[in-house]
Amino acid sequence: MRITCSKDDLAQGLSVVARAVSTRTSVQILSGILLDARGDEVRLAATDMELSLRTSLPARVESEGAVVLPGRTLVDVARLLPAEEVTIEHRPSESVVHIASGSASYTLHTYNPEDFPRLPDVSAVQTFAVDREALLETIGRVARAASKDESRPVLTGILVQFAGETLVMAATDSYRLAVKETSLGSAAPELEAIVPSRALQELSRIATQGEEVAVGVHDNQVAFAAAGTWLTTRRIDGQFPNYRQLLPESFEHELTLPRGDLLDVVRRAAVMIQRATPLQLRFAEGELTVVARTHEVGESRESMPVAFTGEPLEIGFNADFLRDGLESVDGDEVRVKLISPLRPAVLQGEGDDFTYLVMPIRLPG
Numbered sequence: 001m002r003i004t005c006s007k008d009d010l011a012q013g014l015s016v017v018a019r020a021v022s023t024r025t026s027v028q029i030l031s032g033i034l035l036d037a038r039g040d041e042v043r044l045a046a047t048d049m050e051l052s053l054r055t056s057l058p059a060r061v062e063s064e065g066a067v068v069l070p071g072r073t074l075v076d077v078a079r080l081l082p083a084e085e086v087t088i089e090h091r092p093s094e095s096v097v098h099i100a101s102g103s104a105s106y107t108l109h110t111y112n113p114e115d116f117p118r119l120p121d122v123s124a125v126q127t128f129a130v131d132r133e134a135l136l137e138t139i140g141r142v143a144r145a146a147s148k149d150e151s152r153p154v155l156t157g158i159l160v161q162f163a164g165e166t167l168v169m170a171a172t173d174s175y176r177l178a179v180k181e182t183s184l185g186s187a188a189p190e191l192e193a194i195v196p197s198r199a200l201q202e203l204s205r206i207a208t209q210g211e212e213v214a215v216g217v218h219d220n221q222v223a224f225a226a227a228g229t230w231l232t233t234r235r236i237d238g239q240f241p242n243y244r245q246l247l248p249e250s251f252e253h254e255l256t257l258p259r260g261d262l263l264d265v266v267r268r269a270a271v272m273i274q275r276a277t278p279l280q281l282r283f284a285e286g287e288l289t290v291v292a293r294t295h296e297v298g299e300s301r302e303s304m305p306v307a308f309t310g311e312p313l314e315i316g317f318n319a320d321f322l323r324d325g326l327e328s329v330d331g332d333e334v335r336v337k338l339i340s341p342l343r344p345a346v347l348q349g350e351g352d353d354f355t356y357l358v359m360p361i362r363l364p365g
Contacts (some may be wrong), residue, residue, distance in 0.1 A: 001065025021071035022048035127216035146197035147173035199233035276317030
């Protein structure tokens, strides 16, 4: 294999697929990036067996071939090459690749391309187009509510439902729940899948151009194509919780507050929080007081006006979860819906298309 290509194109392509390079495996081949030179392009691919990324770049291919190189090292080398062009050569009789650019040259040891995992065949995937901005906004609003606990795989995913002209995504870690309904403007085929949250967040990073993202499902794989890159990931097996049953039908208090002001108060108070100490919200006649108290650090207290009436209510929340919810709500105002100190609270924006439910923490005493 011998190719010549733009250094910038190579560095850009490698930076995209490197997101799928495994850094926590004893399987050496998964730490590599596959370079496959055919025709007038070089195809790049990487996978950690859960997520795979593929892209291509134009090149002068003097001789075709495939090779797998250490991913992180290759990314760093490509980024720092001195000249505008780079030549990569691999001779079948050698177990190294020669990289040359300007006055710089490198020799990298290779992995056997026959050991590289066989990636899902994207040519077999039936895809449909989805508005890119609508898709990415929906991902961004719900993804942070997904669990990072691998012992409950279903909760590490995001439920994705296409039905008619509506896209619904839901994520929960059992302590909070985020649900977003998005109008697509045109009908899409019906589809329901639990997709790893990490995969959808990676999609948000790579789908930076174009008006649409291609979406498809084949066997146990979900595929997305955007900006010349294919992302494939496994579907998560299992039953996603019936999130609609988790949403209360009625509330004792429904308050409208300036979202930015409340978010700033929560952020300032959170500085004082350590470990699992709850953030205290005290609602009284016409006033909300946010209190953060830890024995090791000290106490903060800040009040803001609120149209609250009736018996005072004091409720505790995980400060990070409450902040995440306020950041996810859209608009200048947030509706805070409360029942009691031991029942979940709900945050909503100016529209009803996004709902963030957060479980309270029992306050001491």
